[in-house]
Amino acid sequence: MSRLLPLIVLSILAIAAPASAVDLDELLDSGADHDGETIELTGELIGDYSVRSDGVWVQLNVDAYVDAPLLETGQLAGRNTGIGAHLPLEVFDEAWGAPGGYRQRGPIVTVTAVFRYHDPALQGDTYLDVVSVSLVEASMPLSEETPRNLLGLGIAALVVAFLLHFGTEVVKVLARKSG
Amino acid sequence: MLLRPNRSDARRIAFALGRVILVVGAAGLLPLAWAIGKREWASAVAFVLMIGIAALIGSVSTLVAPKDPRLRWSHGMTVLALAWLAVPALGALPLYLSGHYGSMVDAFFDAMSGVSTTGLSVIQDLDHLSESVNIWRHALQFLGGQGIVLAALTFFAATGILSLYYGEGRDERIFPSVMSTARFIWLVSGVHAAVGVTVYTLEGVSRLGYSWSRALFHGANVFMAAFDTGGFTPQSTSLMYYHSLTFEVTTAVLMIAGAISFSLHHMWWRKREGSFKNLEVRTILITFGITLTLGLVGLAAQGLYNDVGSLTRRGFFQVLSAHTGTGFATVSSSDLADWQGLAFVGMAMAMALGGMASSTAGGVKSLRVGLTVRAIFDSVRGALLPEKAVVSRTYRQNGQRHLTPQLAQSVMVISLLYVGLYLAGAAVGVAYGYPLQDALFESVSASAAVGLSVGITSPTMPVLMKIIMIGQMWLGRLEFIAAFSLVGFVASWVVGE
Numbered sequence: 001m002s003r004l005l006p007l008i009v010l011s012i013l014a015i016a017a018p019a020s021a022v023d024l025d026e027l028l029d030s031g032a033d034h035d036g037e038t039i040e041l042t043g044e045l046i047g048d049y050s051v052r053s054d055g056v057w058v059q060l061n062v063d064a065y066v067d068a069p070l071l072e073t074g075q076l077a078g079r080n081t082g083i084g085a086h087l088p089l090e091v092f093d094e095a096w097g098a099p100g101g102y103r104q105r106g107p108i109v110t111v112t113a114v115f116r117y118h119d120p121a122l123q124g125d126t127y128l129d130v131v132s133v134s135l136v137e138a139s140m141p142l143s144e145e146t147p148r149n150l151l152g153l154g155i156a157a158l159v160v161a162f163l164l165h166f167g168t169e170v171v172k173v174l175a176r177k178s179g
Numbered sequence: 180m181l182l183r184p185n186r187s188d189a190r191r192i193a194f195a196l197g198r199v200i201l202v203v204g205a206a207g208l209l210p211l212a213w214a215i216g217k218r219e220w221a222s223a224v225a226f227v228l229m230i231g232i233a234a235l236i237g238s239v240s241t242l243v244a245p246k247d248p249r250l251r252w253s254h255g256m257t258v259l260a261l262a263w264l265a266v267p268a269l270g271a272l273p274l275y276l277s278g279h280y281g282s283m284v285d286a287f288f289d290a291m292s293g294v295s296t297t298g299l300s301v302i303q304d305l306d307h308l309s310e311s312v313n314i315w316r317h318a319l320q321f322l323g324g325q326g327i328v329l330a331a332l333t334f335f336a337a338t339g340i341l342s343l344y345y346g347e348g349r350d351e352r353i354f355p356s357v358m359s360t361a362r363f364i365w366l367v368s369g370v371h372a373a374v375g376v377t378v379y380t381l382e383g384v385s386r387l388g389y390s391w392s393r394a395l396f397h398g399a400n401v402f403m404a405a406f407d408t409g410g411f412t413p414q415s416t417s418l419m420y421y422h423s424l425t426f427e428v429t430t431a432v433l434m435i436a437g438a439i440s441f442s443l444h445h446m447w448w449r450k451r452e453g454s455f456k457n458l459e460v461r462t463i464l465i466t467f468g469i470t471l472t473l474g475l476v477g478l479a480a481q482g483l484y485n486d487v488g489s490l491t492r493r494g495f496f497q498v499l500s501a502h503t504g505t506g507f508a509t510v511s512s513s514d515l516a517d518w519q520g521l522a523f524v525g526m527a528m529a530m531a532l533g534g535m536a537s538s539t540a541g542g543v544k545s546l547r548v549g550l551t552v553r554a555i556f557d558s559v560r561g562a563l564l565p566e567k568a569v570v571s572r573t574y575r576q577n578g579q580r581h582l583t584p585q586l587a588q589s590v591m592v593i594s595l596l597y598v599g600l601y602l603a604g605a606a607v608g609v610a611y612g613y614p615l616q617d618a619l620f621e622s623v624s625a626s627a628a629v630g631l632s633v634g635i636t637s638p639t640m641p642v643l644m645k646i647i648m649i650g651q652m653w654l655g656r657l658e659f660i661a662a663f664s665l666v667g668f669v670a671s672w673v674v675g676e
Contacts, residue, residue, distance in 0.1 A: 051388035124489030157231030164238035
């Protein structure tokens with residue numbers, strides 16, 4: 001019950017103060033103005049699920065790659081924009097799938113959370129205190145082609161380097177033998 | 180009259196450069212092994228290609244090997260300046276092939292930022308980068324922090340290597356032989372690596388809930404960036420990603436260890452007393468105290484943090500990160516841009532001053548700062564005392580030393596060159612329309628190999644500005660002399676007789 005209490009309190013607060021959809025960049029640029037607000041963000045869970053005794057820490061990215069993963073489109077769209085999210089253990093669900101990373105598009109989720117700016121409880125950390133999560137799309141693997149032509153080029157360079165090196169050594173030895 | 184270098188000079192330089200490139204190729208075996216282990220085939224191919232090219236260049240350099248490969252001072256400096264361009268060029272190849280860079284210039288920017296241990300980055304979608312390429316980014320910082328040429332020296336005993344050693348920003352040898360000194364530097368780094376990576380990995384597994392593989396991945400990368408005062412991180416949210424006090428404290432300790440000169444490490448290892456009487460140690464303690472006070476008072480005055488705990492933890496870490504030239508962030512870029520007034524002055528000063536000489540840090544360096552202040556103080560004292568009074572111009576640095584006019588002059592020239600570089604970069608930023616304060620912050624960050632950013636450094640930054648920042652990172656890391664030697668070498672080639 002004691003573990004559920006904060007979640008219940010947060011949930012009541014979230015219901016009392018309806019979540020507003022905001023842009024993450026704007027949130028980070030004017031953090032002080034939004035401190036304590038209940039907000040709603042849709043993004044990709046990234047990196048690692050850091051499962052601890054008091055909850056799960058994960059990074060939530062809200063950027064262009066959420067809708068258009070680089071490996072699918074090949075289109076670069078700037079830097080990642082992310083923020084740490086703290087999920088109560090009761091909210092976290094392993095069924096969402098692996099978090100995003102190389103060849104993996106993480107689960108796309110909509111989180112309702114209280115925005116904590118320079119939170120004294122965590123000595124100045126800025127993060128999302130998540131109340132609820134709804135899964136939009138489960139995690140999915142992405143594929144990447146192996147560039148065989150470049151592999152051939154690399155191996156060819158290694159072979160030529162090997163032949164040059166040992167060819168030179170052989171010539172030196174022969175030259176020494178012939179006086 | 181300038182003497183035109185002959186073919187023998189060129190062959191000596193090419194041969195030495197080839198050796199350095201071979202070592203960088205060999206360093207690529209580490210991320211290649213990781214790529215194969217993790218089945219990151221596209222990345223593995225990029226590393227095979229890079230290693231192949233390095234091997235080819237190394238073999239060709241063997242073909243042109245001169246009978247007498249000894250390097251004169253000017254050869255050494257030229258090799259050094261060229262190596263610090265060639266290595267990032269080669270190192271940029273796997274970065275570019277990863278598909279996370281908009282152009283080869285961008286990949287070269289990050290590779291130069293890596294080897295110069297700056298930590299500024301224009302990578303896109305870092306959070307989906309393969310682990311092996313991420314390891315390579317951090318390995319570049321490790322190579323650069325240790326000294327690319329120093330790394331090469333360890334594998335290829337060469338003659339005439341003294342200039343190479345000094346050219347990489349190391350002011351004194353710990354042992355009579357450069358090779359012994361190089362081995363000691365690797366020993367110190369190895370011990371810190373063993374302890375640092377173990378602490379990170381255990382924290383990752385036991386408290387952060389990572390798998391062993393992920394904990395090792397994060398631990399090894401953050402170690403390389405912390406000890407070599409680089410500042411790259413495997414995730415886009417920098418050190419904020421971990422939400423771990425243990426990670427922060429371990430990183431702080433490693434940053435300090437990286438910013439300390441290897442000769443001081445040696446004194447401590449041998450339990451020799453008197454290190455705190457050294458001018459350099461006293462200077463860095465005083466400048467850190469001043470910049471930290473400015474930073475904390477500035478933050479308190481701005482009211483950015485509501486409690487002492489937050490203010491101290493964030494302020495201390497950021498000023499330490501700036502002073503050691505590391506560039507890790509526990510606050511976001513937009514947060515950092517809000518640090519105004521005294522907080523900004525404290526951060527900018529900390530970045531500009533940098534760590535100790537013969538360490539992995541950048542910036543003007545504490546010894547130069549201390550000597551400059553001492554020289555000014557002595558001059559003022561000399562002016563105030565009676566004409567016949569004898570002014571003692573000595574300082575303590577591993578024993579009593581004389582502050583000769585030549586030494587004072589050379590120290591001030593280098594310090595002024597750094598200030599010039601900071602201002603020139605800021606002027607370019609202002610010309611592109613950025614606010615002066617932001618442009619100055621970013622310029623100092625690039626020139627002093629720090630890597631903190633208020634948001635100017637980005638993939639969408641103008642290409643010319645990227646190229647200028649590459650130049651700043653290169654010049655700042657080489658501390659100007661080797662770069663000037665290269666210019667002199669080229670000039671004598673063109674107009675010499």
